[in-house]
Amino acid sequence: MTASPPSDLPPRARTIVLLTCCLSVFVAGLDVTIVNVALPSIQRALHTSVSGLQWATDAYTLVIACLLLLSGSLADRFGRRRVFTTGLAVFTVGSLLCSLAPSLGALVAFRALQAVGGSMLNPVAMSIIATTFTEPAARAKAVGAWGAVAGLSLASGPVLGGFLVSGLGWRSIFWITVPFGVLAMVLTTRYVPESRAARGKRFDPLGQVLVVALLGPVTAAVIEGPRQGWGSPLIVGLFAVAAASGAGLVAAEGRRADPLVDIRFFRSPAFSGATLIALVALAASGGFLLLNTLYLQDVRGFSALHAGVVTIPMPLALGVFSTVSGRLVAAKGPRPALLLAGLLLAAGAGLMAGTGDRTGTWYLVLAYVVFGAGCGLVGTPITNTALAGLPRDQAGVAGAIASTCRQTGAAIGVAVCGSIVAGGSGGFLASGRAAWAVLAGCGGATVLFGLVSTGRWATARAERNGRQSSTQEMEVAR
Known part of the structure; x- marks a missing residue:
């Protein structure tokens, strides 16, 4: 523990902490979009099926989902910087091993190892941000900046991934994250102060x-x-x-x-609503990335580089609207951002349901911008709603529960959409329309859950539960 808690750091030091945490999300986000662009190349090189591609993707998201809660509780108990640094090291080693994988089975195993490290990155970084920026407005802006970096990493992934796959092969997409991981470890060791909960949880x-x-x-x-x-x-x-x-x-x-999973959190309608929104919104995102990659490269015949370039508007819109979301939540609360996000997610997926084998580029760009804007808007209000009314000492575990729902949603989105496409008849376009419709429904569910979880009753319950939880924590500490 440093002499001063993170929330007492001077402004310049807090900015460096935020930038260092943002680097971790850049590494993780870059890995997601690079891998998606490379999926068809991996399929051909390793002679696998669509279900094999699903496992190559879901091995990562599923392991992260299973370990996020453990990582959050370990960070609260043993130190957030320590766990964060360990996660960066494991993630970097896993990336290197993925680049050397001789078979699909090995790739899936090394992706799982990557995920072990990944489980210690974003949720722990979020808890570091939450304990560093304690004022609601400052926290919302910090989370918005964090989301903007996520958008930048996603924007870089398609082009960089396409260039690497076209020039050096699919294995090179895993090399690129190694130097970023090393840099993040150096910055974390030097600039991020250690912090932990006043009373950490025992292993469960x-x-x-x-x-x-x-x-x-x-x-x-x-x-x-x-x-x-x-x-x-x-x-x-x-x-x-x-x-x-x-x-x-x-x-x-x-x-x-x-x-490990504090059932008391779910007494708050706001928190429960945030977890449901995370599930359905990220299911839409995960499914969209898989379907879009298969559509562009298998149906349209685009190269990896061409597909990456065409897709750029989506992550760019995500990055821009993540910043907008942070400011909107700081000024108006989470409700407007959640409702608009759900409508845009549904509209973007609905536009993709109307694509064919000769759909114009302008139409695709419109769909990508609309969907990307929805993805950008939804992240900050999910996090703020999940943390509303909860004790600050439990930020790691609460953030990990929300992140678990994000990763679980992404894994289920990939699994459901891949299953629809794999089990359908009449080719990708016919079965893909049903999958796009499911994703549009996820956008509609985001609107519904957003209305319920941000109403007056839900907000009042969150505040009351937060006071009760804080009182209980104080009594236990005595």
Whole structure:
């Protein structure tokens, strides 16, 4: 622990901390869009199917989703800078190993290792930001800047990925994140102060096992359902395991003094609404990236570089509207940003449902800008709503729960859309329309959950629960 807590740092030091945290999201975001551009090349090089591509993508998002809560609690207990630095090191090593993968199985395993490190990056960085910028307006602006960097990384990914894949092959997309990871480690060690919760949580092995047993089978069932048959014993068994694990998680964590998943958080309608919004909004984002990559390169015949260039407007819009979202939330609260985000997500996916094998570039750019703007607007209000009324000492775990829902949503979006395309007849365009319609529905659900979670009743409950949680924490500390 430093002599001064992060919130007492002078303005210049706080800015350096924010920039260092932003570098981590740049590394993680760059990896996402670079990999998506390279999927068709990976499919050809490793002779895999669409379901294989789903595993190459979901191995990363699923492992992150399973470990985010653990990483958040470890950061609160043992030190956020320590866990953050460890995550950067593991992520960088995983990236290097991915570039050397000789087979699909090895790539999936190394992507999972990447995800172990990735689980310690964005949510821990968010908790560092939350404890550094404690004023609501300053926090909203900091989160908005963080989202803008995410948009910049996503914007860089398609072009850089396309250039690398076209010139050096798909393995080079993993090389590029290594120097950024090393730089982030150096900056973190030098500039980010150590911080931890006043009373960290004890390790909860049962809770961690139940989280894995809930999220893993659901994603596996959705990916393998079209190939195995939805009524097959394997798929039915996977869903049954997930359902039992979910029930066990609620029962076990409700009785534990230091739960991995604090059920008290979900008493707040605002927090519960934020987690649902994270699920559906990020399902739309994950599914969109997969479908768009397959559409551009398999249906339209674009090269990786051409596909990357055409897609640039989407992450650029994401970056611009992330900044807008931070200022909008600081001035008006999360409600306007959430409602507009949901409408734009639905509109963007709806536009893509109308594409064909000769759709004009201007139409694609319009769809990308609309959808990217929705993605940019939704991030900041999700985070602010999730943290509203919760004790600051639990920022790591609360942020990790919200991030878990983001990653789970992205994994499910990829799994559902990939399954629709893989199990459909009549080619990609026919089955793709159904998948785009599902994503448009996710945008509509974002609007609905946004209305409920930001109403007066939900806001009042969040404030009351926050006061009760703070009182309980003080009593336990005594």
